[in-house]
Amino acid sequence: MKAFGYVSAKDVAHAVALLGEHGAKAKILAGGTDLLVELKHAVHNPEIIVDISRLSELKTIAVADDGLHIGALATHGDIMNSSIIRDMFPAMVDAAHSIGAAQTRNLGTLGGNLVTCVPSMDSGPALIALEALVTVASSAGRRQMPLGELFVSPRKTSLKPGDLLVDIVIAKQNLSKPAAFEKFGLRKGQALALVNVGAAFFIDKGNFLCPRIALGAVAPTVIRAPKAEAYLEGRKISAEAMAEAGRIAATEAKPISDFRASADYRRDLVAVLVKRALASAQARAAAKQKELAA
Amino acid sequence: MTDVTMTINGQTRSASVPPETTLLQLLRENFNLTGAKLGCDVGDCGACTVIVDGQAVNSCLMLAGQADGRQVLTIEGLASREHLHPIQKAFENSGALQCGFCGPGVLLSAKALLDDNLDPSTQEIRDALSGNLCRCTGYTKMIEAVQEAARLLREESRTQLTHARPEVATP
Known part of the structure; x- marks a missing residue:
């Protein structure tokens, strides 16, 4: 790695001040599992690293009046082990568990996974399906926006130098959404x-209500599948409808061919995985209902 | 330079290193703890695995500065002068290592798992070792060794419990 300066931020205010002062010359170190690789490959050559990994205030996972807050520095391991997330948002536990291996999950953070902004990020789809919001701090104050607005293109977010992603919020009304x-x-x-x-929907008298489908690794960023969602809206829940939604979502995906898989194969996978995700959300809703009835 | 002080294998160690020094470099080059290996250097192979504050991490992906003030366990801290650690004993008994390059990382991943869960399923063991690549063994004997280590550790904890109860009469 090329030489750089290093500051360990004492709190969020300190981190924001440092980022405001150094602007584009600074890079933020959260878990480091992506950043260190990029530094070793000289993808970035920052003058200074602002280490935020000790900011415990950004590791909190808690329910507030407006919904579920996941601190940007919660690691994938923290998410897997959080009783709150296991109970309220098990899809996120599955997503976190699917990332890397134990060593990466113990260091890598949710915020880092989102701002690295690779199309295949595993943290994105479930959060997009639940219409998550993100809170960004900067010297100008805090602002909140839909997670989807963070993603611009592969490895590019809408964050400006000086911005710090601080938390991810699932709004209260979506917390009960399977x-x-x-x-x-x-x-x-x-x-x-x-x-x-990622897939989520409410169940209204046996029909799909507000279905949301998010696809990863098949477009420059995580995308929604609006045609498949429109097809499901108000429709009676059935295995056939789920399969058809999968087929429609496959036409909305814009995958590339690379050494891992061809575009055609990825489109076929979209159809299968959408069907599975919808079925799995339904099974989860049924299990929850049984648990409440017991 | 970044000044770091941490507890490594129970001992307080300090160093002053350039900020771009990884924990792996610090361990190997400053403290001569060469058990953790430099393999892929990008967090894929797990040869550099150490335990920091109870969690297995890739020391090639952690800056020395991030480990400041933390507890680090390397493979050098596993055995005592008198005894191998039960995990090492189990790996020896099972013939679970061949060339051994991946060994320190595999053993520490197993330790992090067993510290949390003394009765892991095969799937849980596979999951815990999935960040450690081995080109020799095919993993089967490693998984058996971790199961064997879990048995040894369960026995050890039962024995300790028995010894801790004075009302249990010795025959």
């Missing part, structure tokens, strides 16, 4: 997604 995450990689461990999918 959701699921499905991924297909070439191996069971340490594999990037060929395709990953």
Whole structure:
């Protein structure tokens, strides 16, 4: 790695001040599992590293009046082990578990996974399906926006130098929405997604209500599948409808061919994984209902 | 330079290193703890695995500065002068290592798992070792060794419990 300066931020205010002062010359170190690789390959050559990995205030996972807050520095391991997330958002536990291996999950953070902004990020689809919001701090104050607006293109977010992603919020009204995450990689461990999918919907008298489908690794960023969602809206829940939604979503995907898989194969995977994610969200809803009835 | 002080294998160690020094470099080059290996250097192979504050991490992906003030366990801290650690004993008994390059990382991943869970399923063992690549063994004997280590550690904890209860009469 090329030489750089290093400051360990004392709190969020300190981190924001440092980022404001150094602007584009600074890089933020959260978990480091992506950043250190990029520094070693000289993808970035920052003058200074602002280490935020000790900011415990950004590791909190808690429910507030407006919904579920996941601190940007919660590691994938923290998410897997959080009783709150296991209970309220099990799709996110599945997504976190599918990332890398134990060593990467112990260091890598949710915020880092989102701002690295690779198309195959496993944290994205379930959060997009639940219409997550993100909070960004800067010297100008805090602002909140839909997670989808963070993603611009591969490895490019809408964050400006000086911005710091501080937390991820699932709005209260979406917390009871059954959701699921499905991924297909070439191996069971340490594999990037060929395709990953998030799906969520309310159940209204046996019909799909507000269905949301998010597709990863098949477009420059995580995308929604609006045609498949429109097809499902108000429709009676059935295996056939789920399969058809999968087929429609496959036409909305814009995958590339690379050494991992061809575009055609990825489109086929979209159809299968959307169907599975919808079925898995439904099974989750049924299990929850049974639990409440018991 | 970044000044770091951390507890490594129970001992307080300090160094002053350039900020771009990884924990792996610090361990190997400053403290001569060469058990953790430099393999891929990008967090894929797990040969550099150490335990920091109870969690297995790739020391090639952690800056020395990030480990400041933390507890680090390397493979050098596993055995005592008198005894191999039960995980090492189990790996020896099972013939679970061949060339051994991946060994320190595999053993520490197994330790992080067993510290948390003394009765892991095969799937849980596979999951815990999935960040450690081995080109010799095919993993089967490693998984058996971790199961054997879990048995040894369960026995050890039962024995300790028995010894801790004075009302249990010795025959």
